[in-house]
Amino acid sequence: MTEVERHNYDVVVIGAGGAGLRAAIEARQRGLTTAVICKSLFGKAHTVMAEGGCAASMGNVNSNDSWQVHYRDTMRGGKFLNNWRMAELHAKEAPDRVWELETYGALFDRTEDGRISQRNFGGHTYPRLAHVGDRTGLELIRTMQQKIVSLQQEDKAEFGDYEAKLKVFQECTVTELLKDDSGAISGAFGYWRESGRFVLFETGAVVMATGGIGKSFQVTSNSWEYTGDGHALAMRAGASLINMEFVQFHPTGMVWPPSVKGILVTEGVRGDGGVLKNSEGKRFMFDYVPDVFKGQYAETEEEADRWYTDPDNNRRTPDLLPRDEVARAINTEVKEGRGSPHGGVYLDIASRMPAEEIKRRLPSMYHQFKELADVDITAEPMEVGPTCHYVMGGIEVDPDTGESTVQGLFAAGECSGGMHGSNRLGGNSLSDLLVFGRRAGLGAANYVESLERKPVVLQSDVDSAARSALSPFEPSDGEATRENPYTLQHELQQTMNDLVGIIRTADEIERALGRLAEIRARVRNVVVEGHRQFNPGWHLAVDLRNMMVVSEAVAKAALLRTESRGGHTRDDFPMLDSDWRNRLLVCRASGEDQVVPDVTVEPKDQVPMRQDLLELFELSELEKYYTEAELTTHPAAQGDTA
Amino acid sequence: MSYQGQFRVWRGDSDGGSLEDFEVEVNEGEVVLDIIHRLQATQAPDLAVRWNCKAGKCGSCSAEVNGRPRLLCMTRMSLFDKDEVITVTPLRTFSIVRDLVVDVSYNYEKAREVQEFTPPKDLAPGEYRMQQEDVQRSQEFRKCIECFLCQTTCHVVRDHEENKLAFSGPRYLIRIAELEMHPLDAADRTDTAQDDHGLGYCNITKCCTEVCPENIKITDNALIPMKERVAGRRYDPVVWLGNKLFKRGK
Numbered sequence: 001m002t003e004v005e006r007h008n009y010d011v012v013v014i015g016a017g018g019a020g021l022r023a024a025i026e027a028r029q030r031g032l033t034t035a036v037i038c039k040s041l042f043g044k045a046h047t048v049m050a051e052g053g054c055a056a057s058m059g060n061v062n063s064n065d066s067w068q069v070h071y072r073d074t075m076r077g078g079k080f081l082n083n084w085r086m087a088e089l090h091a092k093e094a095p096d097r098v099w100e101l102e103t104y105g106a107l108f109d110r111t112e113d114g115r116i117s118q119r120n121f122g123g124h125t126y127p128r129l130a131h132v133g134d135r136t137g138l139e140l141i142r143t144m145q146q147k148i149v150s151l152q153q154e155d156k157a158e159f160g161d162y163e164a165k166l167k168v169f170q171e172c173t174v175t176e177l178l179k180d181d182s183g184a185i186s187g188a189f190g191y192w193r194e195s196g197r198f199v200l201f202e203t204g205a206v207v208m209a210t211g212g213i214g215k216s217f218q219v220t221s222n223s224w225e226y227t228g229d230g231h232a233l234a235m236r237a238g239a240s241l242i243n244m245e246f247v248q249f250h251p252t253g254m255v256w257p258p259s260v261k262g263i264l265v266t267e268g269v270r271g272d273g274g275v276l277k278n279s280e281g282k283r284f285m286f287d288y289v290p291d292v293f294k295g296q297y298a299e300t301e302e303e304a305d306r307w308y309t310d311p312d313n314n315r316r317t318p319d320l321l322p323r324d325e326v327a328r329a330i331n332t333e334v335k336e337g338r339g340s341p342h343g344g345v346y347l348d349i350a351s352r353m354p355a356e357e358i359k360r361r362l363p364s365m366y367h368q369f370k371e372l373a374d375v376d377i378t379a380e381p382m383e384v385g386p387t388c389h390y391v392m393g394g395i396e397v398d399p400d401t402g403e404s405t406v407q408g409l410f411a412a413g414e415c416s417g418g419m420h421g422s423n424r425l426g427g428n429s430l431s432d433l434l435v436f437g438r439r440a441g442l443g444a445a446n447y448v449e450s451l452e453r454k455p456v457v458l459q460s461d462v463d464s465a466a467r468s469a470l471s472p473f474e475p476s477d478g479e480a481t482r483e484n485p486y487t488l489q490h491e492l493q494q495t496m497n498d499l500v501g502i503i504r505t506a507d508e509i510e511r512a513l514g515r516l517a518e519i520r521a522r523v524r525n526v527v528v529e530g531h532r533q534f535n536p537g538w539h540l541a542v543d544l545r546n547m548m549v550v551s552e553a554v555a556k557a558a559l560l561r562t563e564s565r566g567g568h569t570r571d572d573f574p575m576l577d578s579d580w581r582n583r584l585l586v587c588r589a590s591g592e593d594q595v596v597p598d599v600t601v602e603p604k605d606q607v608p609m610r611q612d613l614l615e616l617f618e619l620s621e622l623e624k625y626y627t628e629a630e631l632t633t634h635p636a637a638q639g640d641t642a
Numbered sequence: 643m644s645y646q647g648q649f650r651v652w653r654g655d656s657d658g659g660s661l662e663d664f665e666v667e668v669n670e671g672e673v674v675l676d677i678i679h680r681l682q683a684t685q686a687p688d689l690a691v692r693w694n695c696k697a698g699k700c701g702s703c704s705a706e707v708n709g710r711p712r713l714l715c716m717t718r719m720s721l722f723d724k725d726e727v728i729t730v731t732p733l734r735t736f737s738i739v740r741d742l743v744v745d746v747s748y749n750y751e752k753a754r755e756v757q758e759f760t761p762p763k764d765l766a767p768g769e770y771r772m773q774q775e776d777v778q779r780s781q782e783f784r785k786c787i788e789c790f791l792c793q794t795t796c797h798v799v800r801d802h803e804e805n806k807l808a809f810s811g812p813r814y815l816i817r818i819a820e821l822e823m824h825p826l827d828a829a830d831r832t833d834t835a836q837d838d839h840g841l842g843y844c845n846i847t848k849c850c851t852e853v854c855p856e857n858i859k860i861t862d863n864a865l866i867p868m869k870e871r872v873a874g875r876r877y878d879p880v881v882w883l884g885n886k887l888f889k890r891g892k
Contacts, residue, residue, distance in 0.1 A: 041692070042750065043788055044700045058768075099767035105759030105824065107777045107784060114771035132781065138699065139784060150758035162754055194739055223694040257671020263697045367857075368697060371716055372673070486683040530688030533655065534740040537687035 002466040004189075004198040007169075009035040011444045012188055012203040014174050014230065017045035018137075018433030019413025019440070020209030021144035022097075026441025027207075028151055028166040032448060035201060036148075037169045037190065039225050043145045046211050046223055047433065050137025051266035051364065053119055053129025054434070055427035056094035060115040061127040062311065067091040068616050069125050074428060075617075077123040077322045078392070078421020079292075079566045080581055080625040081243070084609040085399035086419040090428070090435050097434035098130050104150070106143040108132055120271040123322040123425040126311075134266045134364050140430055172199060174229070175542055176465040177206060177237040177409065178457050185237070185408030186455035189465040193539060196532020198466055204451050205444035207402070208234055208395060208411040209437065213247075213550045215489075215543075217388035218497035221253055221264040227543040228550030230415035234395045235549060236597060239404040241587040242417040242604075244393035244550070245557035246567040248424055249502045251276075251326035253387025255344035260372045262387040265347065265365060267426040269382075270319045272361050273308055274349035276330070277381065278338035284345075285318040288329035292576070292624045293321065324423040324566050327386040331502055334385065344385035350378055386502055390429065392420045392567055393557070396586065401443030402436055408447060408455065412440035422566025468595055472528045472541035482527040485541040492519055492547055500555045505571045509559040516552055520596055523548055545596050552599045553587040560585055560601055578627045582606050643670040645724050649677060652731040653689070655740045661729065668719050674730065675703055675714035678742070690741035698855055701789030705742050706731045711791040711853050734801075735794040749790050752810040755838065756817050760829040776825045783820035783864060785856045786813065792850035792860060798843045809840035812850035812860050819864035822871070832871045841868055 011027040013020045016038035027034040038045065059065040071091040075082055098116065102108070108130050109117040118127040132139040152162040159165070174190035188201045210230030214222025235241055252265040270276070278284045286304075289297050297318045298304035304317035319326070330345050340346055349358055355378035359366050362377070369375040369382060394417035395404050402410040413433045420428065475482060499512035523544060528537040563577035564570050583603045591598035611633060614622070619636035631637050647668040650661040664685060666677050675693055682689050693703040696715045703714040708729050722728055736744035792812040799805050818839060822831045835841040846869075848861045858864075875881060 040694055040700075040702065041746065044694050044702050046694070048700045048787070049695050049697070096767065099770075102770050102826075103761055103765075103767050105761070105821075105827075107772075107781050107824070109781075110772055110774040110777060114773055117774075132784070135699070135785065138787065142784060142786075146758060149754055152754060153758055156754075194743075223696065223700075225694065258669065259672040259676045260697070364699065371698065372718070373671070484683075484687065486687065490683075528687065534690040534743050535688045536682055536690060 002198060002463050004200045004462060004466070006200050006202065007035065008202045009033045010203065010448045011035070011205045011207065011441070012037065012201045013207040013209060013441075014188065015045070015209035015211060015413070015415070016042055016168065016170070017047040017209060017211055017413060018140050018144065018430060019437035020045070020207065021141070021148060022434050022437030023207045023209060023412055023441035023444070024166065025144065025147055025151065026438045027445045030442070030445040032445050034166050035169060035203070036167070037172050037174055037188070037201070039173050039193065040171065042168045042170045043141060045141060046225060047141045047430070048138045049221065049223070049264060050140070050430055051134040051264065052121055052268040052271065053131030053136045053427050054094075054098055054140065054430035055121070055124060055128045055425065056098045056130055056431055057091065057128060058095045058098065058116060058118065058130070059126075060111050061118040065126040065128060070094070070128065071613070072616055073124050074425060075421070077425035077428070078423055079576065080421065081565060082421030083399055083418030083606070084613055086436070088613060089399060089439070090419060090432060093435045094431040097431065097438065101140070101143050101434070104143045104147040106139055108139070119268060120316070120320065121426045122267055122270065122320045122326065124427065129271070129427040131268070134268050134362050136430065140433070169199070173539065173542065174233065175469050176461075177233050178461050178465070179237060179406070180455035180458070182455070183238070183407060184455045185406060187457040189462060191469060191532075194534055196535065196538070198469070200457065200462060202454070202457050204448045204454050205408050205410060207440045207444050208409065208415050209413050209440070210415045212391045212414040213547070213554070214388045214391070216492060216496045216547050216551045216554070217501070218493040219253065219262040220388040221250060221262055222388065227547045229543065229546045230411065231394060231553070232546035232549040234404060234406070234409060234411065235553070235587065235589040235599075236594070237406050237409060238589070239406045239409055240396045241393060241553055242396045242584045243422070244391070244417075244553040244587050245561050245585060246392035246422045247388060247554060248323055248390040248392060248567045249327040249386040250389035251323055251330050251386055252347055252384040254373065255340070255383050255385040256342035256373060263368070263372070264387065264389065265382060265384050266362070267323070269347060269349050269362060269365060272349070273352045274347055275317065275319050275352065276326070277346040277348055278333045279340060280338055283319070284333055284338070285321065285326065285329060288325060289318050289321065290325060293325070297321065322423055322425060324569075327502060328569060330384075330386055340383045342383050344383040346381035347384045348381040350380055355379070390414060390424055392422060392424055393417045393554070398443075400439065401446070402440030403443055403447065410440040410444045412436040422568060469542060472526050472538055475527050481525060483522045483525045485526050485528065485537055485544055488519055488522060488526065489540060489544055489547070492516070492544070492551060495519070496551055496554070500558055503569050503571050504558055506559060509555055512555050513552070513559070516548070516555060520548055523596060548596050549589070549599065553601070556599055556601045557585040557587060560603070576625070578625060581625055581627075582630065644668065647677065647719065647724070648727040649681070650727055650729040651678075651681070651689070651742070653741050654738065656738050659738070672719045673715055674707055674717040674719065674728070677719070678714060678730070690739070690743045692743055699787060701787035701855075704733055704789045704791050704794070706733060711795050713789055713791070713855050716855055733790065733794040735799055746790055748806060749788070749793055749811070749813065752814045753817070755810065756814055756821075757829055757831070757834065759821060759824065759827055761826050762828050765826075770826060772825045779823045779863070780820045782858055783816045785858055786816065787856060788813065789855060791853040791855065795849045795853045797847065797849065798840070805840070805843060809843045812844075812865070815839060815841055815844070815868065816858065816860055816864040819868050822868065832868070832875055835868050836872045841865070841872060844869070
């Protein structure tokens, strides 16, 4: 029998980023014992990297804003593939979630009259992003981290123990979800990174909040943690993933020096007045406004520049088109030979505002370029290019409760799917974390309270989870080549980057699937050196399995979707296809291999948008995305026939 | 552009360890963390190091480079001569877990002892009005990425384990200052800063400010103003007399 440390909690949250912390706060406030498990130290989650802000239609800067406008922007940004119910809940609840953060102690930048300031961002009609300079994510994480400490202080006062009801298990990796005989979640198994010892959480409900998959790509703004753990664990537990073909490449990552390639340059640079230029000094974005957005963006530089000060009488600059459009435009400029010396384009804020203003509004961008690239952004343009940033796809959930297709398994944030459709708008991630983190925490709490008896963990599952986690220490047989996990990770990243990246073709994706199959075979032969105590080689060997599964899901879904939409661009099918709008691709695990299962992908139709939401759009706009048959209920369509 | 750099990296665990020599390729524009990663990928796969964002935003990869506490991801190789031996050691003030990873639980324990944000009662979410100039003071301290470089540098605890009980370190003293200056915080934090968190141990040598990667003016903007508040309350003769006459205070 495996030696394992055991814990018992009502709710276990995996991941301590924005979604996980918000879920944990909610579950604890409902009076349930709650554990938060995270791979890094508490407070280091990837949410700290979010820079620009948190979208919420508070209307503090432009009072014309409302949840309906935010809803419309979100659906447009996602090219109408979004789960409309999630987009609705998100738009309606985001303002309350932001204001709630202030009651936890957050300090957002202010407007003249003392309210929360809001900034412009790509795809958002009005200034909508609550922000703190360009370090908004840090503010969110720290605020919720401190709220958790605050709740722990209350528990200390009441029970004499800070951790009586809410405990953070930091530097702890979950490798397996456990289920009882009926197929309901009964626990989570993992190891302490520090000691390598095993730990078992017995629980009725798991909230998955593990973030994204960006580490599967060579050039990414994501950290080592983003290995798709939640996606893979959920799939292996029987849950379905949707929209995995949609991967967001943020248009502006650093391109030089090589060691920082991919590090994020906030969209706030453009929101605050920065513009993109090619090597000829031309503001090229005016040439890239797609048909679906025609008429919504400025057509001359003069109009675009007037918009910053007079947004009611001018249209916004195309520099602020949704991210997928801008990333593709940059890609084309570079490909056609109008790029910068290091293979990007120029992002110019220096010529647009005084140096002091830049330093005040974008302090960490100033710092980042100065320290890492010897570039003074107040004096010269930045060089930027696309970087893998976010996955729109994730665990398929019930919009209201966050419950997946597996009983007792909930998900929120980047590891869940649907909310953002085929492309996420900047600023909609932080608000997503808050809105759906809270909902998943509530959903898990309600579920646990409704259970008649707690699902039981089977000892045999614990034993096999332990064996599987330790297998990289035991070379299988002398014949096989011993594989280095770092080498395999590198090959996987290169494959995804080169063949399933920003622009895709059937031929390239098929080649990628071939290489992935080859890497998958070699993953079994990974051998790690040393012992179990804080051993990064071993940690990678275990994470690599998850990267493998999610990479296959991305590639297989990308091959099936024969159109271009949002974060999925097919060179061989370059157009938006209305017949694909309503169709989701659902990924499930299959086959014999329990650790790195095969992935099967099947299409599925979405539930049609509720009538009152459909009526928020003009028929003429919907016609650009929908088939005629889908729009017969729109009042304007009925008017035509009457 | 590439060259072979000379590195000495501390390896070991709580039972002991030593500096090990490595020769590693260095490329243009790289930072020390890139070198550590190359070491992992090519020579020492089990070399333990913490890191996350690689952009100076999360404060995970703190270590000492040639004896100076730094973020590995923000320490560019161009800072050093090509023939210089670069020594990378774990943060000295905390006990070793393995290689460059140290036990930072001291910081999380101290964080818990700071009374959390205490908002005014009955103020509903959304009703808060604050001026930018009023939030800016606390915002400076909220830039803190909790890299704990100030905590490892401060001489009050750097070589004085015995002071850890009474002294919370610069990170948590600026947290107290942040809340004290927070426009909505209703608690009085002057006494606790001195009595429970050891503000008096600080003799404003500014070492913490010097190593702060976020350039927070820890000493000038947090520690000195807090000391002034303590002094104002406890040592101002007029306040002292008032307290005596009207029997206020402790």
